[in-house]
Amino acid sequence: MIAIIKVAGQQFKVEKDQTLFVPHIEGKTGEAINLDVLLAHADGKLSVGGAIATKVSAEIVDHIKGDTVIAYKTKRRKGFHKKKGHRTAYTKIKVTNIA
Structure with a gap:
């Protein structure tokens, strides 16, 4: 059985016993x-x-952070530059049942 689920505005195709990374839950x-x-x-x-009378049950396995994303801003001829970075939070889940 295959289902398409929606988590935090994103859609994922899942099967039973599949693990995937979704935005933080x-x-x-x-x-x-x-x-x-x-x-x-x-x-x-x-x-x-x-x-749809289908329900997808999942288990939270872990909370992790993704890779660092660097945002670098500059203005030419002004000597201005700014460097910022962030790491997006993800949740690793395991689909336990699709009923």
């Missing part, structure tokens, strides 16, 4: 969460939108 490690399902496909049947 509040919760503790090991906590179970339920995710919004947009589309589900099983046994040749396709369910879309409000007609």
Whole structure:
């Protein structure tokens, strides 16, 4: 069974026992969460939108930060430059069940 879920405005295609990195979700490690399902496909049947009776359960595995992204600004001939960086927060989840 395959489902397309929506997490923090992004869509992900998931299957059972799959692990993936999604934008940061509040919760503790090991906590179970339920995710919004947009589309589900099983046994040749396709369910879309409000007609979906499918639920995706997942477990929070870890909270991590991504690679450093550097933002460098400068203005020519003025001697102005500014260097900033940030690391985006991600949550690693494992899909436990698609029912």
